[in-house]
Amino acid sequence: MASSSWQPDWPVPARVQAHFYSRAGGVSVAPYAGFNLATHVGDDSAAVRSNRQSLASELSTVAGFQWLQQVHSNRVVRVDSAGDVLTADGLVTQQTRLGCCILTADCLPLFFASRDGAEVGVAHAGWRGMAGGIIENLLAQMQSPPAEICVWLGPAIGPCHFEVGEDVCLSFAAVLPDEVIDECFKPAAQNGKYYADLYQLARRKLHALGVAEISGGAVCTVCDTEHCYSYRRDGQTGRNLSLIYIDP
Protein backbone atom coordinates (compact mmCIF):
# COMPACT_ATOMS: atom_id res chain seq x y z
CA MET A 1 0.00 0.00 0.00
CA ALA A 2 1.31 3.43 -0.93
CA SER A 3 1.71 6.12 1.65
CA SER A 4 -0.89 8.86 1.95
CA SER A 5 -0.89 12.29 3.46
CA TRP A 6 -3.16 15.04 4.74
CA GLN A 7 -2.60 18.46 3.25
CA PRO A 8 -3.75 21.89 4.36
CA ASP A 9 -6.32 23.95 2.52
CA TRP A 10 -4.59 27.29 2.94
CA PRO A 11 -4.16 30.44 0.85
CA VAL A 12 -0.59 29.93 -0.31
CA PRO A 13 0.73 29.13 -3.81
CA ALA A 14 0.58 25.48 -4.89
CA ARG A 15 4.36 25.26 -5.02
CA VAL A 16 4.29 25.14 -1.22
CA GLN A 17 3.91 21.44 -0.48
CA ALA A 18 2.88 20.55 3.07
CA HIS A 19 2.11 16.97 4.09
CA PHE A 20 1.27 15.09 7.27
CA TYR A 21 1.90 11.46 6.43
CA SER A 22 -0.57 8.90 7.71
CA ARG A 23 0.78 5.72 9.31
CA ALA A 24 -0.97 3.76 6.54
CA GLY A 25 1.26 2.04 4.00
CA GLY A 26 4.94 1.38 4.61
CA VAL A 27 6.65 -1.83 5.72
CA SER A 28 7.09 -1.43 9.48
CA VAL A 29 5.41 -4.08 11.63
CA ALA A 30 3.65 -3.85 15.00
CA PRO A 31 3.94 -1.93 17.24
CA TYR A 32 5.31 0.44 14.58
CA ALA A 33 3.00 -0.57 11.69
CA GLY A 34 3.34 0.69 8.96
CA PHE A 35 4.80 4.03 7.58
CA ASN A 36 7.08 4.84 10.50
CA LEU A 37 9.79 7.34 9.55
CA ALA A 38 11.57 7.53 12.92
CA THR A 39 14.92 5.82 13.54
CA HIS A 40 15.02 6.46 17.30
CA VAL A 41 11.97 4.53 18.51
CA GLY A 42 13.23 0.93 18.32
CA ASP A 43 11.80 0.01 14.93
CA ASP A 44 13.84 -2.25 12.61
CA SER A 45 16.29 0.10 10.89
CA ALA A 46 15.90 -1.68 7.54
CA ALA A 47 12.15 -1.04 7.67
CA VAL A 48 12.62 2.65 8.43
CA ARG A 49 15.21 2.91 5.66
CA SER A 50 12.75 1.31 3.24
CA ASN A 51 9.99 3.72 4.31
CA ARG A 52 12.32 6.70 3.84
CA GLN A 53 13.36 5.39 0.42
CA SER A 54 9.77 5.12 -0.75
CA LEU A 55 9.17 8.67 0.49
CA ALA A 56 12.16 9.91 -1.50
CA SER A 57 11.09 8.11 -4.66
CA GLU A 58 7.51 9.44 -4.38
CA LEU A 59 8.85 12.98 -3.96
CA SER A 60 11.38 13.05 -6.76
CA THR A 61 11.45 16.87 -6.84
CA VAL A 62 12.82 16.99 -3.28
CA ALA A 63 16.62 17.13 -3.53
CA GLY A 64 17.26 16.41 0.15
CA PHE A 65 15.52 15.88 3.47
CA GLN A 66 16.64 17.68 6.63
CA TRP A 67 16.01 15.55 9.72
CA LEU A 68 16.16 16.68 13.33
CA GLN A 69 16.99 15.26 16.70
CA GLN A 70 14.04 16.83 18.52
CA VAL A 71 14.62 17.72 22.15
CA HIS A 72 11.53 19.77 23.19
CA SER A 73 13.63 22.92 22.89
CA ASN A 74 12.76 26.30 21.37
CA ARG A 75 15.64 26.10 18.86
CA VAL A 76 14.82 26.84 15.23
CA VAL A 77 17.43 26.58 12.47
CA ARG A 78 17.33 28.24 9.06
CA VAL A 79 18.72 25.85 6.46
CA ASP A 80 19.83 26.31 2.84
CA SER A 81 20.60 22.68 2.04
CA ALA A 82 19.99 19.29 3.60
CA GLY A 83 22.78 18.11 5.88
CA ASP A 84 23.46 15.97 8.92
CA VAL A 85 20.81 15.58 11.60
CA LEU A 86 20.51 18.83 13.59
CA THR A 87 19.54 19.12 17.24
CA ALA A 88 16.57 21.49 17.11
CA ASP A 89 12.77 21.56 17.06
CA GLY A 90 12.07 23.81 14.10
CA LEU A 91 13.28 24.46 10.57
CA VAL A 92 12.88 27.37 8.15
CA THR A 93 14.03 27.57 4.55
CA GLN A 94 13.81 29.90 1.56
CA GLN A 95 15.35 27.29 -0.74
CA THR A 96 13.39 25.14 -3.16
CA ARG A 97 13.52 21.32 -3.17
CA LEU A 98 14.60 21.14 0.48
CA GLY A 99 12.37 18.87 2.56
CA CYS A 100 11.98 20.09 6.16
CA CYS A 101 10.98 17.17 8.39
CA ILE A 102 9.39 16.87 11.84
CA LEU A 103 8.41 13.60 13.52
CA THR A 104 5.58 13.45 16.05
CA ALA A 105 3.29 11.14 18.00
CA ASP A 106 0.94 13.49 19.96
CA CYS A 107 3.07 16.65 19.95
CA LEU A 108 1.82 19.43 17.69
CA PRO A 109 3.38 19.86 14.24
CA LEU A 110 3.01 23.46 13.02
CA PHE A 111 3.45 24.25 9.33
CA PHE A 112 4.38 27.80 8.23
CA ALA A 113 4.38 29.41 4.78
CA SER A 114 4.53 32.98 3.55
CA ARG A 115 1.60 34.05 1.36
CA ASP A 116 3.94 34.50 -1.59
CA GLY A 117 5.32 30.98 -1.19
CA ALA A 118 8.90 32.24 -0.87
CA GLU A 119 9.62 30.66 2.49
CA VAL A 120 8.37 27.80 4.62
CA GLY A 121 8.91 26.35 8.07
CA VAL A 122 7.86 23.53 10.34
CA ALA A 123 8.03 23.11 14.12
CA HIS A 124 7.61 20.37 16.73
CA ALA A 125 5.70 21.75 19.69
CA GLY A 126 4.91 19.78 22.78
CA TRP A 127 3.85 21.78 25.78
CA ARG A 128 7.45 22.41 26.85
CA GLY A 129 8.57 23.79 23.49
CA MET A 130 5.47 25.90 23.11
CA ALA A 131 5.72 27.42 26.58
CA GLY A 132 9.44 27.94 25.91
CA GLY A 133 8.92 30.01 22.75
CA ILE A 134 9.31 27.70 19.74
CA ILE A 135 6.55 29.54 17.84
CA GLU A 136 8.12 32.95 18.55
CA ASN A 137 11.53 31.69 17.44
CA LEU A 138 10.21 30.16 14.24
CA LEU A 139 8.48 33.40 13.23
CA ALA A 140 11.70 35.28 14.02
CA GLN A 141 13.62 33.09 11.56
CA MET A 142 11.22 33.95 8.73
CA GLN A 143 11.76 37.12 6.72
CA SER A 144 8.07 37.82 6.10
CA PRO A 145 6.11 39.72 8.76
CA PRO A 146 3.61 37.61 10.75
CA ALA A 147 0.65 39.14 8.89
CA GLU A 148 2.02 37.57 5.68
CA ILE A 149 2.45 34.11 7.19
CA CYS A 150 -0.10 31.28 7.09
CA VAL A 151 -0.06 28.44 9.62
CA TRP A 152 -1.55 24.96 9.53
CA LEU A 153 -1.89 22.99 12.76
CA GLY A 154 -1.25 19.31 12.00
CA PRO A 155 -2.61 16.39 14.04
CA ALA A 156 -1.82 16.45 17.77
CA ILE A 157 -3.25 15.10 21.00
CA GLY A 158 -6.60 16.82 21.54
CA PRO A 159 -8.16 18.33 24.65
CA CYS A 160 -10.23 15.13 24.93
CA HIS A 161 -7.06 13.20 25.89
CA PHE A 162 -4.28 15.59 26.88
CA GLU A 163 -4.39 15.30 30.66
CA VAL A 164 -1.58 17.23 32.32
CA GLY A 165 -0.41 18.20 35.78
CA GLU A 166 -0.29 21.56 37.49
CA ASP A 167 3.31 22.08 36.30
CA VAL A 168 2.18 22.37 32.68
CA CYS A 169 -0.55 24.83 33.59
CA LEU A 170 1.93 26.94 35.57
CA SER A 171 4.46 26.99 32.72
CA PHE A 172 1.88 28.58 30.44
CA ALA A 173 0.52 30.85 33.19
CA ALA A 174 3.98 32.43 33.28
CA VAL A 175 3.75 33.47 29.61
CA LEU A 176 0.05 33.82 28.77
CA PRO A 177 -2.83 35.89 30.25
CA ASP A 178 -5.21 34.33 32.80
CA GLU A 179 -8.14 34.33 30.36
CA VAL A 180 -6.15 32.14 27.96
CA ILE A 181 -5.21 29.75 30.76
CA ASP A 182 -8.88 29.47 31.80
CA GLU A 183 -9.85 28.78 28.21
CA CYS A 184 -7.13 26.22 27.48
CA PHE A 185 -6.96 24.25 30.76
CA LYS A 186 -10.12 22.54 32.00
CA PRO A 187 -10.06 20.80 35.39
CA ALA A 188 -10.00 16.98 35.19
CA ALA A 189 -11.68 14.66 37.69
CA GLN A 190 -8.49 14.15 39.67
CA ASN A 191 -7.37 17.06 41.80
CA GLY A 192 -4.46 19.01 40.28
CA LYS A 193 -4.99 17.54 36.81
CA TYR A 194 -6.21 19.41 33.75
CA TYR A 195 -7.19 18.75 30.17
CA ALA A 196 -5.02 21.01 28.04
CA ASP A 197 -5.87 22.31 24.58
CA LEU A 198 -2.58 22.49 22.67
CA TYR A 199 -4.34 23.69 19.54
CA GLN A 200 -5.98 26.64 21.25
CA LEU A 201 -2.75 27.52 23.05
CA ALA A 202 -1.03 27.64 19.66
CA ARG A 203 -3.82 29.75 18.13
CA ARG A 204 -3.73 32.21 21.01
CA LYS A 205 0.05 32.53 20.78
CA LEU A 206 -0.04 32.97 17.00
CA HIS A 207 -2.79 35.59 17.19
CA ALA A 208 -0.87 37.52 19.82
CA LEU A 209 2.17 37.49 17.52
CA GLY A 210 0.19 38.85 14.56
CA VAL A 211 -0.58 35.67 12.58
CA ALA A 212 -4.22 35.75 11.47
CA GLU A 213 -4.39 32.96 8.89
CA ILE A 214 -4.54 29.73 10.91
CA SER A 215 -6.12 26.46 9.82
CA GLY A 216 -6.20 22.82 10.98
CA GLY A 217 -6.33 21.70 14.58
CA ALA A 218 -9.34 19.41 14.42
CA VAL A 219 -7.81 15.95 14.91
CA CYS A 220 -6.83 14.03 18.06
CA THR A 221 -3.93 11.62 17.55
CA VAL A 222 -5.08 9.43 20.46
CA CYS A 223 -8.60 9.11 19.02
CA ASP A 224 -7.47 8.53 15.41
CA THR A 225 -5.93 5.06 15.62
CA GLU A 226 -6.13 4.51 11.87
CA HIS A 227 -3.94 7.41 10.73
CA CYS A 228 -1.95 8.57 13.75
CA TYR A 229 0.75 7.20 15.97
CA SER A 230 0.17 8.15 19.58
CA TYR A 231 2.73 7.87 22.34
CA ARG A 232 0.09 8.58 24.99
CA ARG A 233 -2.10 5.77 23.68
CA ASP A 234 0.49 3.11 22.78
CA GLY A 235 3.83 4.00 24.41
CA GLN A 236 6.11 2.02 22.12
CA THR A 237 5.12 3.17 18.64
CA GLY A 238 6.20 4.97 15.47
CA ARG A 239 6.16 8.62 14.48
CA ASN A 240 4.17 10.45 11.81
CA LEU A 241 6.13 12.65 9.42
CA SER A 242 5.27 16.31 8.89
CA LEU A 243 7.05 17.57 5.77
CA ILE A 244 7.13 20.93 4.04
CA TYR A 245 9.07 22.07 0.99
CA ILE A 246 8.96 24.53 -1.90
CA ASP A 247 8.52 22.87 -5.26
CA PRO A 248 10.23 24.90 -8.02
Ligand SMILES: [Zn+2]
Ligand atom coordinates in the same frame (compact mmCIF):
# COMPACT_ATOMS: atom_id res chain seq x y z
ZN1 LIG B 1 -8.85 12.30 21.84
